[in-house]
Amino acid sequence: MNKELCRCFNAIEANILKGLLHHQGINVQLMGETLQGAVGELPPDAAQVTVLVDSDDYQQALACYQQFQKQSSSPPWFCSKCQEHNEGSFDFCWRCGEPSADQ
Structure with a gap:
């Protein structure tokens, strides 16, 4: 069912x-x-x-x-490697592939 x-x-x-x-x-x-x-x-x-x-x-x-x-609903974040802005739903930077700090 x-x-x-x-x-x-x-x-x-x-x-x-x-x-x-x-x-x-x-x-x-x-x-x-x-x-x-x-x-x-x-x-x-x-x-x-x-x-x-x-x-x-x-x-x-x-x-x-x-x-x-x-x-x-995660907040946006900035990549520590390239400083690119990423949406909160991204686990990795869209530009350089660096993982978010939460990973």
Whole structure:
């Protein structure tokens, strides 16, 4: 039986999460992905994409999702090697490949 893990505001975010979960061996089903074409015509919550996982994988999927949220909300950082500005979701400098100080 499938269990709702979360709702994403767009198909891009849902598919990124799907890829991360799939990489962990978790099967994912997305519902509402086709409604993305109606954004602006439907209420915002009606066009969200629901991420479903098998109930047996729910705890593992939840841990992955929480890590995904944490990385998505990390503050921007400056590379100690080349001083380039990097988004918080980057673990490595996009310019020189130096890992962030958090690594």
